[in-house]
Amino acid sequence: MPKTVIIDGVSCRYFVKGRIYISRDGKVAGMKYGIKYSKPVIKQIKIKTDDAGKYIKKPNGPRVPIDLAVITCYCPPKPMDNKRYRVNHKDGDAMNCDASNLEWVIQPYEHTDAPSINLRCYGNIVTIFKDGHVEQDGKPMTIYDSMYDSDVDLEVWMPPHIIVSKPYSIFPERVYLDNLMKIAGYIQGDDSVFKDPAILHIDYDRMNCSSDNLMWVEGDDERLNTYYARKKEDGHKRNIELNPGKYIPDFL
Numbered sequence: 001m002p003k004t005v006i007i008d009g010v011s012c013r014y015f016v017k018g019r020i021y022i023s024r025d026g027k028v029a030g031m032k033y034g035i036k037y038s039k040p041v042i043k044q045i046k047i048k049t050d051d052a053g054k055y056i057k058k059p060n061g062p063r064v065p066i067d068l069a070v071i072t073c074y075c076p077p078k079p080m081d082n083k084r085y086r087v088n089h090k091d092g093d094a095m096n097c098d099a100s101n102l103e104w105v106i107q108p109y110e111h112t113d114a115p116s117i118n119l120r121c122y123g124n125i126v127t128i129f130k131d132g133h134v135e136q137d138g139k140p141m142t143i144y145d146s147m148y149d150s151d152v153d154l155e156v157w158m159p160p161h162i163i164v165s166k167p168y169s170i171f172p173e174r175v176y177l178d179n180l181m182k183i184a185g186y187i188q189g190d191d192s193v194f195k196d197p198a199i200l201h202i203d204y205d206r207m208n209c210s211s212d213n214l215m216w217v218e219g220d221d222e223r224l225n226t227y228y229a230r231k232k233e234d235g236h237k238r239n240i241e242l243n244p245g246k247y248i249p250d251f252l
Contacts, residue, residue: 005030007044013073018064020045020056026070026097029056053094067097074099083192084109106192109216112185119183121175124164128180132209134162143177145207146242155242156252157235160207177209189216196220204230 003014005021007030012021021030021042029047034040047054047066054066067087078085086107089096116129127135134141141162149156161174178199181187188211191197196219203213204227217224239248 005042007042015064015069015073017072018056018058018062018069020058020064020069022066022069022073024070024074024099026054026066026099029066029069031056031058049095054097067094067102070097070099071102071104075102075104078104082196108192109187109190110185111187117184117186119180121162121164121180122173123167126162126164126175126180128177128184128186130186130211132177132181132211132213134177134180143207144174145238147174152249152252154239154246154248154252157238157242160209178214181209181211181214186211187214187216188212191216194218198224200224201227206231206234 005012005014007021007023007028010023010028012023012028012030014020015022019031023029027047029045030042031045032040032042045056047056049055052065056064056066058064065087067089071087084107085104088103088105090101090103093101114130116127118125118127124136126141129135134143143160144158144163145160146155146157148154158174160177162177162180163172163174166173182199187199194216197216198219198221200215200217200221200223201208201213202215205213206227236248236252239252
């Protein structure tokens, strides 16, 4: 597939993630049409707008933001430093998607004071609460702290998680509570100020996922070492509880 094409007299580059072609000024977009084994035809497609900015909605596909397509194709790449970035419009106009008007800026961690947040997990809608419990369709979900490991024939401890079904799969998926709390906006502090951010359980209890017990810290914070040591110790005790009378290897 060509990386650059001419659409309506305008040079456009290929945005791989969105599978569209986009011009430098964000005003012309195109898409490949054609059936398998036939010669593809690249046609211009309509750019839509709403309160969030300019975008393309492909048939049966995801929304493709124009500013993301332009900045990816024409601007310096997003820094690879484990921080979270967003696209910034220098003049404050979300409709001005010219490459000269776009830049990557660090995205501060977004907090919420809402008592609960609905999140999508593999096609499922779950509700995560500030105190760390989870519901689905108004019913509490089981918080698991272990899984069966057939390699060692043991029930092995794991960080607290829920289990949700996956579309088109007979195998469920584990979703960790720390990640749910992070996505919801319930972690204290701001991860963007750290070089290697990590989530600390303040009381060192891995099962306590309440928002007032979770905070962002630097990856080399001494409190993390204490937390990890406590987690390993608690995990070993939990393995013994889960497997009475069985030998528990030191690496578990």
